[in-house]
Amino acid sequence: MERVYTAQDIMIVGHLEAVLERHRIGCVVKNRFLVGGAGELPPTDVWPEIWVREDDAPRAREVIAGVLAEGEASPPDWTCPRCGEAVEGQFAECWNCQTPAPGEG
Ligand SMILES: [Zn+2]
DSSP, rough: OOEEESSHHHHHHHHHHHHHHHOOOEEESSSSSTOOOOOOOOOOGSSEEEEEOGHHHHHHHHHHHHHHTTTTSSOOOEOOTTOOOOOOOOSSTTTTTTTTTTTTO
């Protein structure tokens, strides 16, 4: 196994994990649940980490670099269930009819 990414933000790590899985790259997230329970360890020792098989590491790094470059860490766009408008992922409600994003709350 080889570590390909680490970040303090579990949201980003979780997003990258999902993207890697979409690319059929099996990965393991370490320290997923340790943030906040660091105790006396240096904080960077308990950041979430993404590990992949060594064979997959070059491709995984490529995918991760692409995701970070494109800003795909923001939520995906969604379609308003009420009026059918396409809404950018960072908006929590439809710009057209103020319907909350599905799955929120
Ligand atoms: Zn709408």
